[in-house]
Amino acid sequence: MGAAYGTAKSGVGVASTGVMRPELVMKSIAPVVMAGVLGIYGLIIDVIISTGINPKAKSYYLFDGYTHLSSGFACGLAGLSAGMAIGIVGDAGVR
Numbered sequence: 001m002g003a004a005y006g007t008a009k010s011g012v013g014v015a016s017t018g019v020m021r022p023e024l025v026m027k028s029i030a031p032v033v034m035a036g037v038l039g040i041y042g043l044i045i046d047v048i049i050s051t052g053i054n055p056k057a058k059s060y061y062l063f064d065g066y067t068h069l070s071s072g073f074a075c076g077l078a079g080l081s082a083g084m085a086i087g088i089v090g091d092a093g094v095r
Contacts, residue, residue: 001076002083003042006035009087013094024094031090038079038086045075 010031018025049068053060 002080003035003039004083005080006038006083006085006087006090007032010035010090010094013091017094028094031086031093035083035086035090038083042075042079045071 014025014028014032017028049072052064052068
């Protein structure tokens with residue numbers, strides 16, 4: 001959600017910059033790229049969590065489930081807040 005918000009909000013700023021000053025479009029694309037990196041980071045955390053779940057090797061305890069849930073929430077909330085910040089600052093910075 002944070003990466004999508006950051007990309008959308010920064011994309012609007014890049015579009016308005018492209019209309020007013022087309023020569024600055026490539027310089028103002030950085031917030032969109034940074035917001036996209038947040039989505040990739042969330043995917044990496046998802047792969048790390050999913051590789052820790054192996055029902056054939058050992059039993060999956062309740063503590064492991066809560067650990068994976070809390071790490072997913074931590075990554076998600078950090079990505080949401082970073083995406084909001086990138087979107088707001090990126091939109092204000094390119095205008």
